Amino acid sequence: MANPQSAIRSPQTLAVGGTIAIDNVKTPEAEAENLLGGSAAYAALAASFFTKPVDLIGIIGHDFPAEHLDMLEGRGISLHGVERSENESFTWTGEYHTNMNERTTHRVGLNVLESWQVKVPEACRDAGIVVLANMSPDNQLEMLGQMRNESAFVIADTMDLWISIANERLHDVLPKLDLFVLNEGEARDLAGTTNLVRAGMLLLEKGPRYVCVKLGEFGAMLFGQANGGEKHAFFRSTAYPLEAVADPTGAGDTFLGAIAGYLAAQGSGPYDFGMLRQAVIQGSILASFTCEAFSTKRLEALSDEELADRIEYFRETTSW
Amino acid sequence: MANPQSAIRSPQTLAVGGTIAIDNVKTPEAEAENLLGGSAAYAALAASFFTKPVDLIGIIGHDFPAEHLDMLEGRGISLHGVERSENESFTWTGEYHTNMNERTTHRVGLNVLESWQVKVPEACRDAGIVVLANMSPDNQLEMLGQMRNESAFVIADTMDLWISIANERLHDVLPKLDLFVLNEGEARDLAGTTNLVRAGMLLLEKGPRYVCVKLGEFGAMLFGQANGGEKHAFFRSTAYPLEAVADPTGAGDTFLGAIAGYLAAQGSGPYDFGMLRQAVIQGSILASFTCEAFSTKRLEALSDEELADRIEYFRETTSW
Numbered sequence: 001m002a003n004p005q006s007a008i009r010s011p012q013t014l015a016v017g018g019t020i021a022i023d024n025v026k027t028p029e030a031e032a033e034n035l036l037g038g039s040a041a042y043a044a045l046a047a048s049f050f051t052k053p054v055d056l057i058g059i060i061g062h063d064f065p066a067e068h069l070d071m072l073e074g075r076g077i078s079l080h081g082v083e084r085s086e087n088e089s090f091t092w093t094g095e096y097h098t099n100m101n102e103r104t105t106h107r108v109g110l111n112v113l114e115s116w117q118v119k120v121p122e123a124c125r126d127a128g129i130v131v132l133a134n135m136s137p138d139n140q141l142e143m144l145g146q147m148r149n150e151s152a153f154v155i156a157d158t159m160d161l162w163i164s165i166a167n168e169r170l171h172d173v174l175p176k177l178d179l180f181v182l183n184e185g186e187a188r189d190l191a192g193t194t195n196l197v198r199a200g201m202l203l204l205e206k207g208p209r210y211v212c213v214k215l216g217e218f219g220a221m222l223f224g225q226a227n228g229g230e231k232h233a234f235f236r237s238t239a240y241p242l243e244a245v246a247d248p249t250g251a252g253d254t255f256l257g258a259i260a261g262y263l264a265a266q267g268s269g270p271y272d273f274g275m276l277r278q279a280v281i282q283g284s285i286l287a288s289f290t291c292e293a294f295s296t297k298r299l300e301a302l303s304d305e306e307l308a309d310r311i312e313y314f315r316e317t318t319s320w
Numbered sequence: 321m322a323n324p325q326s327a328i329r330s331p332q333t334l335a336v337g338g339t340i341a342i343d344n345v346k347t348p349e350a351e352a353e354n355l356l357g358g359s360a361a362y363a364a365l366a367a368s369f370f371t372k373p374v375d376l377i378g379i380i381g382h383d384f385p386a387e388h389l390d391m392l393e394g395r396g397i398s399l400h401g402v403e404r405s406e407n408e409s410f411t412w413t414g415e416y417h418t419n420m421n422e423r424t425t426h427r428v429g430l431n432v433l434e435s436w437q438v439k440v441p442e443a444c445r446d447a448g449i450v451v452l453a454n455m456s457p458d459n460q461l462e463m464l465g466q467m468r469n470e471s472a473f474v475i476a477d478t479m480d481l482w483i484s485i486a487n488e489r490l491h492d493v494l495p496k497l498d499l500f501v502l503n504e505g506e507a508r509d510l511a512g513t514t515n516l517v518r519a520g521m522l523l524l525e526k527g528p529r530y531v532c533v534k535l536g537e538f539g540a541m542l543f544g545q546a547n548g549g550e551k552h553a554f555f556r557s558t559a560y561p562l563e564a565v566a567d568p569t570g571a572g573d574t575f576l577g578a579i580a581g582y583l584a585a586q587g588s589g590p591y592d593f594g595m596l597r598q599a600v601i602q603g604s605i606l607a608s609f610t611c612e613a614f615s616t617k618r619l620e621a622l623s624d625e626e627l628a629d630r631i632e633y634f635r636e637t638t639s640w
Contacts, residue, residue, distance in 0.1 A: 099514040194419040196537070197561040217516070218538035219558065234637045236558045238539065241517040277640045317554045318638075320597045 012264040015124045016044040016257060017057035017143040018133025018157075019113065020082065022064065024093040025247055025294060027100070035295035036068040037092055039133035039157065042250035043257030044077045045296055046286050047131070049307065050261030052076035055124040057143060059112045061089035071300060081121050085112040100245045101216065120146040128268055131260045132156035133253055137169035144176060153269055155179040157256050163189050175207030179276070181256050183214045196221060201232055210276055212259075214252055217242070222280050224273050235277045240288035240314055247294045251287040254299070258283035285310050332584045335444045336364040336577060337377035337463040338453025338477075339433065340402065342384065344413040345567055345614060347420070355615035356388040357412055359453035359477065362570035363577030364397045365616055366606050367451070369627065370581030372396035375444040377463060379432045381409035391620060401441050405432040420565045421536065440466040448588055451580045452476035453573055457489035464496060473589055475499040477576050483510050495527030499596070501576050503534045516541060521552055530596055532579075534572055537562070542600050544593045553593045557600055560608035560634055567614045571607040574619070578603035605630050 018040030024033045044056040054077045060069075062085070073079060091109035096102070118139050126149045132140040134157045144154065156177050162170050163186055170190075174180060180203060184196060191199035196213055200223035203211040213221045217239050224233030259279040263271050271279075286307065292298040338360030344353045364376040374397045380389075382405070393399060411429035416422070438459050446469045452460040454477045464474065476497050482490050483506055490510075494500060500523060504516060511519035516533055520543035523531045533541045537559050544553030579599040583591050591599075605627065612618040 195563060195565070197563045201563075215538065218535065221561070234561060235640070236561060236638050237640065238556045238558055241541070241554060241556060243515060243517045243521075245515070281640050318556050320555070320557065320601050 012051065012129060012266070012268050013053075013055070013127045014047055014051055014129045014131065014260055014264045015055040015057055015081070015120065015127035015147070016040050016047060016131040016133060016260065017081075017118060017120070017139070018043060018131070018135045018253075019090055020056070020058040020060050020064070022089050022091045023249060023295060024091065025249055026095040027247055028096070028098055029246070030294070032294045034065055036065075036071070037249060037295060038090065039135065039253045039256075040131075041068075041072070042253035042290070042296065043131055043133045043157075043260065045072065045075060045299055046254040046257030046283075046290075047261030047264065048075040048077055049258065049286060049299075049302075049304070050282070051264040053078045054261070055081050055121075055127065057081035057118065057120055057124065059083040059085055059090075059116050061085050061087050061112045064089045071296070075300075078124075081119075081124050083116075083119060087112045094249075096247065100248055118142040118146070125149075128152055129260050129264050130154045131256065132173070133256060134159050137162055137166045137173050140173050141169065144173075151269075153178045153263065153271055155181065155256065155260050157181045157252065158186060160186055160189065171206065174203075177208040178271075179210040179212060179259070180208035181212045181214065181252075181259070183216070183252060187211075187213045200234075204232060210273075212280060214255060215239070216248075216251075220255070220280050220284060222273075222276055224276070233273045235273070235280065237277075237280055237284055238318055239284050240310060241317070242288055242291055245291045246298075248291045249295065251290045254290040255283035255287040258286040281311065281314070285314055332371065332449060332586070332588050333373075333375070333447045334367055334371055334449045334451065334580055334584045335375040335377055335401070335440065335447035335467070336360050336367060336451040336453060336580065337401075337438060337440070337459070338363060338451070338455045338573075339410055340376070340378040340380050340384070342409050342411045343569060343615060344411065345569055346415040347567055348416070348418055349566065350614070352614045354385055356385075356391070357569060357615060358410065359455065359573045359576075360451075361388070361392065362573035362610070362616065363451055363453045363477075363580065365392065365395060365619055366574040366577030366603075366610075367581030367584065368395040368397055369578065369606060369619075369622075369624070370602070371584040373398045374581070375401050375441075375447065377401035377438065377440055377444065379403040379405055379410075379436050381405050381407050381432045384409045391616070395620075398444075401439075401444050403436075403439060407432045414569075416568065420568055438462040438466070445469075448472055449580050449584050450474045451576065452493070453576060454479050457482055457486045457493050460493050461489065464493075471589075473498045473583060473591055475501065475576065475580050477501045477572065478506060480506055480509065491526065494523075497528040498591075499530040499532060499579070500528035501532045501534065501572075501579070503536070503572060507531075507533045520554075524552060530593075532600060534575060535559070536568075536571075540575070540600050540604060542593075542596055544596070555593070555597045555600065557597075557604055558638055559604050560630060561637070562608055562611055565611045568611045569615065571610045574610040575603035575607040578606040601631065601634070605634055
């Protein structure tokens with residue numbers, strides 16, 4: 001890999017593992033191919049708005065577009081942990097329907113992911129914040145097993161597929177987490193209740209210190225273990241009001257990465273509930289940009305000023 | 321009617337018109353019959369938490385339970401405008417399913433509503449705030465036509481049925497409104513777009529000064545006409561996090577009535593966007609109580625202190 005990171009690490013160093021994909025996306029308005037996709041690609045890019053360097057851990061094939069790698073490196077993302085395989089890259093081909101909340105997956109090419117075993121380079125193993133973006137619970141456990149900063153803050157996402165086919169392994173991951181992020185439907189499924197507040201509380205009982213339930217256009221709910229008191233900590237945020245959604249792919253991964261990046265920028269922790277609140281807001285706002293263009297295009301063009309302006313607008317339109 | 325109101329009115333006097341029903345409700349947990357229901361009954365009761373007296377305008381049959389009328393009067397709601405018919409009362413019989421967001425209507429007995437023509441008593445015609453709770457647009461126009469305070473602040477709700485079968489008449493109502501309140505699905509239908517932010521803006525173009533889109537467990541969006549500037553006013557609130565919902569019937573009507581009652585308590589207006597924000601919060605919180613028991617049972621038992629505590633908790637758990 002070009003631009004390997006130096007071995008000097010501080011506790012707030014950030015390692016993001018997960019998938020790196022080639023996406024082909026169709027919406028009612030347009031379609032595009034050979035786009036940058038994958039949970040870790042979005043999350044690392046999102047984190048880079050708040051902290052640098054970000055170590056990206058994943059695997060790509062021989063056919064992976066060089067322009068995507070160049071873009072990530074240009075954003076201060078280290079590709080030292082990105083394994084190159086002789087096989088083809090992981091690809092996702094899907095289509096969004098009129099309301100943009102429903103999508104159909106037309107084809108998944110697992111390819112390099114089929115026999116992937118996560119390898120974390122020596123230089124990335126002391127990261128102070130570890131992001132296990134959406135990948136199989138086996139891969140998440142592999143990655144985490146190689147990290148050696150025992151006080152690292154560990155954040156993980158998941159998806160409906162793993163709740164269905166790797167439920168036990170996912171339950172092995174949960175007690176190891178500081179923050180578990182998942183969407184509304186996944187929270188209901190995994191907790192076994194339709195009530196989202198109860199779902200959040202039940203998920204806390206599975207081990208994570210904090211649980212964040214993503215609600216898409218309706219924001220997010222953040223739950224924290226009760227701190228001596230009777231009642232768990234709770235925070236509820238809305239989402240930025242988008243007048244149009246071009247492509248929601250990666251919004252959840254952006255949310256995840258922004259939370260991690262924001263926390264990393266706060267130093268070595270511990271990260272209290274107040275910091276987590278702020279992180280959720282940053283994640284929510286950054287994710288709104290992701291929805292405004294295909295793939296990472298809007299994030300790539302995003303200035304710090306635009307991000308700050310949107311957070312200010314968000315504050316104005318949600319305070320009372 | 322017992323307890324007729326005095327004819328002395330101040331501008332913030334409140335008249336609430338709509339349906340008064342006998343509800344029979346089944347949920348996965350329980351069922352109950354002969355409950356107080358109807359859009360105006362809930363809205364008037366909700367308003368009574370903030371202002372008194374509240375004039376209730378509607379129609380009931382000979383079979384209407386006296387205990388419901390007694391309860392309303394006990395809350396400071398004047399029944400002077402409640403017409404008594406020799407026919408049977410309007411009834412709704414329905415069932416909620418596991419997730420409580422879906423319901424099946426088993427039977428609607430229109431009865432007294434079939435040929436109802438709204439009659440507003442002389443003493444109620446000068447109200448400073450007029451609430452057209454959910455009833456047919458014809459009934460809404462009839463009621464509004466009898467009100468004679470030209471500077472009255474007019475608030476209306478609607479339902480999917482009227483959007484389908486009385487769309488033109490509903491469009492006759494809209495330009496006469498200061499605040500139009502409707503739920504998410506209704507907003508999408510009436511505006512003809514799946515995007516809720518665009519829907520809110522398109523609904524403003526139909527005439528109301530303010531539009532509020534109810535999102536159930538996800539809160540509400542409030543839109544206001546642009547005030548000289550390019551961009552419309554906007555406010556986004558979440559909802560109180562309920563761990564269990566016993567019966568959501570009337571939550572939307574409670575929201576509506578609380579907004580009206582809160583504004584009435586602020587005096588004679590004008591009601592600016594900041595006041596509307598506060599009103600939406602009050603409505604959202606009061607509606608959360610409605611969901612906690614069948615019919616109006618929880619509201620009947622609610623103390624001012626419990627309401628204030630929940631608003632305080634809501635502030636704590638949504639600020640950042």
